[in-house]
Amino acid sequence: MNILAIGAHADDIEAKCGGTLLKYKAMGHKIFMVLSTTGNIGSNSAASRSEIEATRKKEQLAAARLFDAEVLFLPFDDQLLEDNPTTRKAMLDAIRWADPDIIFTHDPSDPSPDHWMTSRIVTAVVLCAGSRLTPSERPPIDKSPSVFFWDNGAGVNFLPEVYVDISEHIDLKKEAISQHESQLEWMSTFKENDLFETFEVISRFRGIQAGVQYAECYRAFRLRGRMPDFKLLP
Ligand SMILES: [Zn+2]
Numbered sequence: 001m002n003i004l005a006i007g008a009h010a011d012d013i014e015a016k017c018g019g020t021l022l023k024y025k026a027m028g029h030k031i032f033m034v035l036s037t038t039g040n041i042g043s044n045s046a047a048s049r050s051e052i053e054a055t056r057k058k059e060q061l062a063a064a065r066l067f068d069a070e071v072l073f074l075p076f077d078d079q080l081l082e083d084n085p086t087t088r089k090a091m092l093d094a095i096r097w098a099d100p101d102i103i104f105t106h107d108p109s110d111p112s113p114d115h116w117m118t119s120r121i122v123t124a125v126v127l128c129a130g131s132r133l134t135p136s137e138r139p140p141i142d143k144s145p146s147v148f149f150w151d152n153g154a155g156v157n158f159l160p161e162v163y164v165d166i167s168e169h170i171d172l173k174k175e176a177i178s179q180h181e182s183q184l185e186w187m188s189t190f191k192e193n194d195l196f197e198t199f200e201v202i203s204r205f206r207g208i209q210a211g212v213q214y215a216e217c218y219r220a221f222r223l224r225g226r227m228p229d230f231k232l233l234p
Contacts, residue, residue, distance in 0.1 A: 004100035008114035019166025147221035160217030163210035
């Protein structure tokens with residue numbers, strides 16, 4: 001299968017569904033990653049927006065290597081993502097590029113603006129994946145991908161429907177997060193000084209709920225004519 005993860009910022013994907021993607025990879029599936037913004041405000045020490053954008057691209061590509069993943073970067077500014085014809089077309093192009101069987105992305109209830117906006121755009125355009133007349137640089141695809149929303153930051157206001165046991169992949173998940181070196185400093189701006197502790201605790205917390213050591217959790221996108229296939233989860 002083709003597995004597509006769509007995050008707003010470099011590091012969102014590894015932090016929220018990294019263990020699940022590593023599990024898919026171990027099963028022989030192909031991983032694709034799309035970033036909906038450039039992450040170009042994510043530093044107080046970089047000299048410019050273009051400098052931190054370049055740094056984060058490099059970090060994302062280093063992380064993606066651990067998943068043997070292909071990465072597509074969309075050109076939209078950090079914290080300014082909008083739902084408009086340009087962003088919808090770019091997202092539809094990205095989905096068609098990956099030709100996915102399953103898509104993971106942010107939850108619509110995530111309070112971070114780029115996060116819920118990414119979720120909104122993904123769920124708006126996924127319906128058009130097979131539509132010939134919707135503007136796109138790429139031809140329609142035959143698949144109807146199932147869409148799953150990943151956990152909110154620190155699990156706030158997120159009621160999981162399904163869990164994936166990532167116990168065997170927690171160390172590599174932490175290694176993937178550690179590739180985003182610039183964000184370790186940026187997160188300290190928000191008084192969050194140990195990203196590894198944060199993601200270890202959250203994965204363990206979700207693991208306790210699921211009766212395993214470490215887990216990631218999801219909710220499904222539902223729409224008449226496009227129901228999720230939970231059997232696709234690893
Ligand atoms: Zn983010």
